[in-house]
Amino acid sequence: MRYLVPFFAVMFLLSPLVIGHFRTDAAFEDQPSSIDSRGPSHVQDPHLYHAEAGARWLMSIAVEPSPGIYKWYNSDLDTTTFMTEQSMGVVGVGKFFLMLYNATGNATYLEYAEGAGKWLISLAEPTAPDACRWSKWEGLNEYDPDHYGGIGSTIEYLMLLHQATDDPIYLEYAIKGAN
Numbered sequence: 001m002r003y004l005v006p007f008f009a010v011m012f013l014l015s016p017l018v019i020g021h022f023r024t025d026a027a028f029e030d031q032p033s034s035i036d037s038r039g040p041s042h043v044q045d046p047h048l049y050h051a052e053a054g055a056r057w058l059m060s061i062a063v064e065p066s067p068g069i070y071k072w073y074n075s076d077l078d079t080t081t082f083m084t085e086q087s088m089g090v091v092g093v094g095k096f097f098l099m100l101y102n103a104t105g106n107a108t109y110l111e112y113a114e115g116a117g118k119w120l121i122s123l124a125e126p127t128a129p130d131a132c133r134w135s136k137w138e139g140l141n142e143y144d145p146d147h148y149g150g151i152g153s154t155i156e157y158l159m160l161l162h163q164a165t166d167d168p169i170y171l172e173y174a175i176k177g178a179n
Contacts (some may be wrong), residue, residue, distance in 0.1 A: 040096075048104070051100055051103075051105070052100065055100055055112075058072065058093060058112070058168075061073070064115070065122075068111070068114070069122060070116055070137070071116070071119045072088050072089075072090060074088060081138075083138075084120055084123060084136055084138070085136050085150055085153055085154070086153035086157070087153075090116045091116070091120070091154055092153075093116060093159070094116030094157055095157055097109045097110070098160055098164060099162070101113060113161065114165065117157065117158060117161045120134060120154055120158065120173075121170075121173050123168065124177070126171055128179065130176060130179055134151055134154050134177070151177055155177040156173035158171070158173050159171070159174045
């Protein structure tokens with residue numbers, strides 16, 4: 001059975017035992033957070049507490065191929081495979097970070113959400129001067145036009161990033177992907 005990163009993310013979201021086992025950045029420590037070393041019973045929103053614990057774990061396993069660009073491997077059993085899509089890939093992880101940013105105002109979450117978007121943009125394959133597409137897998141030619149597991153989820157994510165940041169690059173690639 002294959003153990004996928006999103007599966008582990010959900011499991012970590014449900015476990016208060018993971019607090020304190022993550023890489024932390026000084027910048028992250030200055031941001032709003034529901035993380036409290038005493039556990040979820042000492043915070044107003046235990047769901048947010050667990051979500052932030054999951055975020056710290058995801059930050060600790062993020063692969064940074066270039067500064068400010070993040071991707072996550074598809075499986076703990078295969079740390080060389082990276083998917084773009086929502087169900088098991090970077091789009092889903094990026095949306096998770098974007099939702100946490102919207103819930104907390106923590107700029108570190110937006111940094112990781114944007115890093116996921118930048119990785120997706122780096123993988124965009126031009127199909128015409130004003131159009132592009134994304135493979136479901138980094139380095140493979142497998143294309144899926146549907147929303148949940150394919151290009152549609154990437155386009156939606158880039159639109160969400162544009163709404164959150166007003167950065168025109170996300171809108172540009174969302175439009176190219178829709179063409």
